[in-house]
Amino acid sequence: MSSNTSPTTVESAVSQPDDDAEATSAVATARRQLEHAATHLDIDPNIVERLKHPAAVHEVTVPVERDDGSIDVFTGYRAHHDSVRGPFKGGLRYHPGVTREECIGLSMWMTWKCAVMDLPFGGAKGGIVVDPKELSQAEKERLTRRFTDEIRDIIGPNKDIPAPDMGTDPQTMSWIMDAYSMQEAETLPGVVTGKPPVIGGSYGREEAPGRSVALIAREACNYYDYPLEETTVAVQGFGSVGANAARLLDEWGATVVAVSDVNGAAYDPTGLDPHAIPSHDEEPEAVTDYADETIGNDELLTLDVDLLIPAAIGDVITEANADSIRADLIVEGANGPTTFAADTILAERDIPVVPDILANAGGVTVSYFEWLQDINRRSWSLEEVQDELDKEMLSAWDDVRAEVETRGVTWRDAAYIVALSRLVDAHANRGLWP
Numbered sequence: 032m033s034s035n036t037s038p039t040t041v042e043s044a045v046s047q048p049d050d051d052a053e054a055t056s057a058v059a060t061a062r063r064q065l066e067h068a069a070t071h072l073d074i075d076p077n078i079v080e081r082l083k084h085p086a087a088v089h090e091v092t093v094p095v096e097r098d099d100g101s102i103d104v105f106t107g108y109r110a111h112h113d114s115v116r117g118p119f120k121g122g123l124r125y126h127p128g129v130t131r132e133e134c135i136g137l138s139m140w141m142t143w144k145c146a147v148m149d150l151p152f153g154g155a156k157g158g159i160v161v162d163p164k165e166l167s168q169a170e171k172e173r174l175t176r177r178f179t180d181e182i183r184d185i186i187g188p189n190k191d192i193p194a195p196d197m198g199t200d201p202q203t204m205s206w207i208m209d210a211y212s213m214q215e216a217e218t219l220p221g222v223v224t225g226k227p228p229v230i231g232g233s234y235g236r237e238e239a240p241g242r243s244v245a246l247i248a249r250e251a252c253n254y255y256d257y258p259l260e261e262t263t264v265a266v267q268g269f270g271s272v273g274a275n276a277a278r279l280l281d282e283w284g285a286t287v288v289a290v291s292d293v294n295g296a297a298y299d300p301t302g303l304d305p306h307a308i309p310s311h312d313e314e315p316e317a318v319t320d321y322a323d324e325t326i327g328n329d330e331l332l333t334l335d336v337d338l339l340i341p342a343a344i345g346d347v348i349t350e351a352n353a354d355s356i357r358a359d360l361i362v363e364g365a366n367g368p369t370t371f372a373a374d375t376i377l378a379e380r381d382i383p384v385v386p387d388i389l390a391n392a393g394g395v396t397v398s399y400f401e402w403l404q405d406i407n408r409r410s411w412s413l414e415e416v417q418d419e420l421d422k423e424m425l426s427a428w429d430d431v432r433a434e435v436e437t438r439g440v441t442w443r444d445a446a447y448i449v450a451l452s453r454l455v456d457a458h459a460n461r462g463l464w465p
C-alpha cells in the first residue's frame with residue numbers, strides 16, 4: 032500500500048450526527064434513516080451504532096499531469112462501509128462536490144441497497160474531487176489510472192469492485208480494469224463493473240439503474256391506481272439514470288412533461304419526447320437547447336405532476352421545499368435526494384416516497400450479473416440480463432411492499448427493514464459483532 036492509501040481512523044473519518052432538524056450531509060441523512068428504521072425492529076442498539084460507521088475510509092492524493100505539462104493534485108476517497116454479505120461494492124463519482132462524508136453516506140446506502148436486492152455484496156463508494164468537464168480525455172485517463180494505482184491494494188474482484196456513478200462512465204471503468212490488470216500482470220475484468228461489453232462488461236448495465244427506476248415507478252403507479260397512460264412525470268437529471276427512466280416510462284405510455292440537466296429543464300405540459308433530447312452521455316448540458324419552454328430545476332421539483340423522479344444530485348427535496356411538492360408520488364432515482372426532515376414532511380402529507388435503495392438498485396444488480404459473467408467467462412444476452420433484472424426488481428418490490436402492508440411503515444422504512452434484517456442475520460451467523 033502506498034503511503035497515502037492508509038485508512039484514516041473511523042473517528043477522524045466521521046463526525047457525529049448533526050442535531051439540526053435539517054442536517055443535509057449524506058452521512059447525516061443515512062444515519063437518521065438508519066436510526067428511524069431500526070425503531071421498527073428488535074435490533075441491539077450496539078449493532079445500530081456500529082452500522083452508523085464505515086469500516087474504513089481511504090483517502091489518496093492523485094497528482095495528474097495536465098496537457099500543458101503542469102501538475103494538478105486531486106483528492107480521492109474510497110469508503111468501505113460493511114462487507115459481511117460479500118465484497119465491498121459501489122460506484123465511483125467524479126464531481127467537485129465529492130467529500131469524505133458524502134462517500135461514507137453513499138457507502139452506507141450501498142450496503143442497504145445490496146441487502147434489499149439480496150446480492151452477495153457489501154457497501155462502498157468513492158470519488159475524486161474534480162470537475163470532469165474541465166479535463167481533456169487524456170487528462171481523465173491519467174487521473175483514473177493514477178487513482179487506480181493509489182487504491183490498488185484495497186480493490187479487487189473479491190475485495191471491492193468499483194462501478195460508474197455521476198461523472199464516470201464505461202470508458203472510466205475500462206481504464207480502471209486495464210490499470211489494475213497491468214499491476215496484477217493478468218487480465219482481471221471482475222475488478223470493476225460497468226465496462227463496455229467488448230472487455231467483459233454486461234449488456235444492459237448502462238441502462239439498468241434507469242430501467243429499475245422505471246420498473247419500480249410502474250409498480251408504484253399500479254399500486255396507487257395511476258394507470259401509466261394517464262400519469263404525468265417530471266424527471267430531474269438526464270444522465271444514465273434519469274434519461275433511461277424517462278425514455279422507458281414514455282415508451283410504456285406515461286407523459287413525461289419535464290426533464291432537466293444542470294442548466295434547467297425542458298417543459299411541455301402536453302408531453303415531451305425524451306428520445307429527442309440528448310442524454311448527458313450523448314451531449315452534456317444540452318437539455319435546454321432542445322426545449323421550446325424552459326423552467327428552473329427548483330420549479331421542476333414543485334410541478335403539479337403525478338410522479339416526480341429526482342435523478343441527479345442529493346439533498347434536492349428539503350425542509351425548505353417539501354411543503355411545496357405537488358407530485359402525488361416520488362420515486363428516487365438519485366442517491367439521497369430527500370433529506371430526513373423532508374421525508375417527515377412528505378410522510379405527514381401522505382406523499383409516498385419510494386426510496387433510492389430500492390428504485391435505482393438495477394445498476395448494482397446488473398453489476399452483479401456482470402461480475403458473475405466475468406467470473407464464469409460467459410456473456411449473457413441483453414434479453415437474459417433484462418429478464419433477470421426485471422425478476423429481481425419485482426421480487427425486491429414484493430419484499431418491500433409486504434413490509435409496508437404488514438407494518439404500516441413508509442416505503443423507506445420498509446426497504447431498510449428488509450435490508451437490516453438480512454444484515455443482522457448475516458452478522459449473527461458470522462459472529463462478527465461488534
Ligand SMILES: NC(=O)C1=CN([C@@H]2O[C@H](COP(=O)(O)OP(=O)(O)OC[C@H]3O[C@@H](n4cnc5c(N)ncnc54)[C@H](OP(=O)(O)O)[C@@H]3O)[C@@H](O)[C@H]2O)C=CC1
Pocket residue numbers: 122195196197198199240267268269270271272273291292293294310311312314315316317328342343344345364365366391392394395
Ligand atoms: N450510474 C449509476 O449506475 C447509478 C447512479 N445513481 C445515482 O443517480 C444519480 C445520477 O447519476 P447518473 O445518472 O449516473 O449521472 P450522470 O453523470 O450520467 O448524469 C447526471 C445528470 O444530472 C444532471 N445534473 C448534474 N448536476 C445537477 C444539478 N445540480 N441539478 C440538476 N441536474 C443536475 C447532469 O446534467 P449535465 O448533463 O448538464 O451535466 C446530468 O444530466 C446520482 O445520484 C447517482 O449516485 C444511482 C444508481 C446507479
Ligand SMILES: O=C(O)CCC(=O)C(=O)O
Pocket residue numbers: 120121122123144192193194195196224366391392394395396398
Ligand atoms: O453498480 C454498482 O456497483 C454500484 C452503482 C452505484 O454506485 C449505486 O447504485 O449507487
